[in-house]
Amino acid sequence: MSAKFETRDIVVPGDLLFEGRARAGDNTYRNEGNIYATRVGLANYNKDRVSVIALEAGFIPLVGDLVIGMVTDIELGQWKVDIGAENEAILTTNDAIGKPFRSYQDMTKILDVGDTIVAKIVDLDRRRTPILSIMGRDLGKARDGFLIDITPSKIPRLIGKKGSMINMILKETRCQVTIGQNGKILISGRNRENEELVVKVIKKIEAEAHTSGLTNRIQEYLKDIKEQRK
Amino acid sequence: MSKSKAKGKTKTKRKSRKKKFERVDGRKADELRPVKIETGVIPNADGSAYIEMGRNKIIAGVYGPREMHPKRLSKPHRGVLRVRYHMAPFSVDPRRSPAPSRRDTEIGMVMTDALEPALFLERYPRSVIDVYVEIIQADGGTRCASVNAAAVALVDAGIPMKDLVASCAAGKMEDHIVLDLGDYEDKKGQADVPVAYMPKLEEVTLLQMDGILTTDETVEAVELAIEGCKQVYEVQREALKKKYGMDEEDAAEDAEETEELGEEPAESEEEDK
Numbered sequence: 001m002s003a004k005f006e007t008r009d010i011v012v013p014g015d016l017l018f019e020g021r022a023r024a025g026d027n028t029y030r031n032e033g034n035i036y037a038t039r040v041g042l043a044n045y046n047k048d049r050v051s052v053i054a055l056e057a058g059f060i061p062l063v064g065d066l067v068i069g070m071v072t073d074i075e076l077g078q079w080k081v082d083i084g085a086e087n088e089a090i091l092t093t094n095d096a097i098g099k100p101f102r103s104y105q106d107m108t109k110i111l112d113v114g115d116t117i118v119a120k121i122v123d124l125d126r127r128r129t130p131i132l133s134i135m136g137r138d139l140g141k142a143r144d145g146f147l148i149d150i151t152p153s154k155i156p157r158l159i160g161k162k163g164s165m166i167n168m169i170l171k172e173t174r175c176q177v178t179i180g181q182n183g184k185i186l187i188s189g190r191n192r193e194n195e196e197l198v199v200k201v202i203k204k205i206e207a208e209a210h211t212s213g214l215t216n217r218i219q220e221y222l223k224d225i226k227e228q229r230k
Numbered sequence: 231m232s233k234s235k236a237k238g239k240t241k242t243k244r245k246s247r248k249k250k251f252e253r254v255d256g257r258k259a260d261e262l263r264p265v266k267i268e269t270g271v272i273p274n275a276d277g278s279a280y281i282e283m284g285r286n287k288i289i290a291g292v293y294g295p296r297e298m299h300p301k302r303l304s305k306p307h308r309g310v311l312r313v314r315y316h317m318a319p320f321s322v323d324p325r326r327s328p329a330p331s332r333r334d335t336e337i338g339m340v341m342t343d344a345l346e347p348a349l350f351l352e353r354y355p356r357s358v359i360d361v362y363v364e365i366i367q368a369d370g371g372t373r374c375a376s377v378n379a380a381a382v383a384l385v386d387a388g389i390p391m392k393d394l395v396a397s398c399a400a401g402k403m404e405d406h407i408v409l410d411l412g413d414y415e416d417k418k419g420q421a422d423v424p425v426a427y428m429p430k431l432e433e434v435t436l437l438q439m440d441g442i443l444t445t446d447e448t449v450e451a452v453e454l455a456i457e458g459c460k461q462v463y464e465v466q467r468e469a470l471k472k473k474y475g476m477d478e479e480d481a482a483e484d485a486e487e488t489e490e491l492g493e494e495p496a497e498s499e500e501e502d503k
Contacts, residue, residue, distance in 0.1 A: 010471050010474060012385065012394065012466075012467050012470050012471070013348075013385055013390070013391035013392065013393060013394055014348075014391065014392060014393030014394050014428065014429070014430035014431065015430070016430065027390065029350075029390075029392065031392075031431075036392070036393075036430070038350070038390035038391055038392065039385070039388060039390055039391075040385055040386075040388075040470050040471075054388065055474060056277070056385070056386060056387065056388035057388040058276070058295065058387070058388050058389065086294070086295040086296060086297070086309075086354050086356075086357040087297055087356065087357065088297050127355075127356070151388065153388065210474050
């Protein structure tokens with residue numbers, strides 16, 4: 001019955017985290033009564049649960065997630081969308097235009113292969129294939145902006161506590177930022193300069209996601225750049 | 231790869247052992263070549279790693295888990311690990327044809343088998359994890375170095391693993407059991423035993439032998455190779471931690487704000503100003 005690391009220690013897969021009885025939380029597995037890590041991350045010991053806060057992780061689609069994806073294929077009455085999950089997501093005409101598919105419809109006029117869309121996961125089917133919808137406010141085809149990729153596990157960090165981080169960035173740069181839970185981020189602003197600034201800041205957040213005092217540091221970083229411009 | 235035939239006479243072996251044995255590159259019998267690993271070298275891959283093991287220079291990229299094409303190769307009950315081992319035409323002298331050879335296919339398969347036990351493939355039905363390994367410069371023991379790079383790249387891709395896989399070869403050179411054969415020793419030596427090993431689970435995932443060894447020598451070689459794997463494992467660990475610019479101390483200092491990482495992902499923000 002003992003912890004093998006301190007909370008917030010960095011661990012790699014296979015590290016023995018805990019000997020004895022405890023609940024195995026996220027990114028851990030149990031073998032012969034002991035708990036081991038399965039991902040690189042920070043060890044986290046709670047009262048009766050041992051887990052690892054992942055620093056690198058893939059995207060696991062959940063119902064309600066906002067995602068940004070690319071249309072990869074058109075089938076009869078549905079589009080295939082790559083959202084970076086293990087299976088390609090499906091978007092049906094019902095969820096795209098609110099009408100069932102009719103054979104006279106030209107689907108490429110609604111969405112074509114290569115289009116980037118902002119969508120919501122409305123369901124997972126029995127094979128865990130995500131079902132998307134673009135019916136709703138701010139959903140649909142993305143027309144303009146920068147699209148960047150970060151590790152999905154760092155999305156919460158980018159948003160910050162109650163949105164503190166992202167709200168700060170929005171205020172400072174006056175850009176519109178759409179964050180997909182799958183690690184894809186769409187940035188569009190008034191001018192290219194501001195967009196590039198947001199890209200720079202997000203890359204910085206990704207690189208330093210595991211360090212403390214990040215929100216303040218980013219704020220100072222933004223101010224520095226702004227002063228340089230003046 | 232032709233191995234000269236082992237001299238079976240134990241008496242001559244005893245004698246030769248008394249003579250001072252020296253390896254071509256001046257290493258000790260149980261010494262590894264210098265190993266250097268770097269992660270996150272391919273921005274467009276989900277995970278990647280670059281390894282220098284002696285003069286071997288190898289780059290590995292991981293993609294997935296993603297949808298498998300062709301679909302008929304996917305498994306309904308579990309994921310598939312696909313490893314492509316490829317040597318660049320300029321990696322060896324003389325130039326090598328870039329077309330995949332029988333040897334490439336075989337090493338790809340061998341690497342798949344070496345890495346699979348560390349993965350939770352049952353979590354990814356109908357999907358594939360692709361590992362692409364490119365040999366930029368070869369200097370003997372590329373399959374071991376490739377396994378090392380691929381394991382680190384898999385972790386870098388955020389794929390859950392039971393343990394890291396470290397790999398290292400041992401062999402017989404001038405009647406001595408030596409660790410981590412270089413190109414010259416690989417070709418001129420009497421035997422070569424590549425081993426891949428999961429250090430924390432203490433499981434061997436790859437064991438091959440090329441050449442002739444006695445039973446005792448085999449045991450000795452495997453044990454030596456496992457020791458080598460453990461040394462490689464330490465380098466792999468360091469490489470993974472280095473990406474976050476973190477030593478053990480820094481990590482402990484971290485408090486407070488990192489808690490946000492563990493929080494439930496909040497609704498995404500959208501504002502127009």
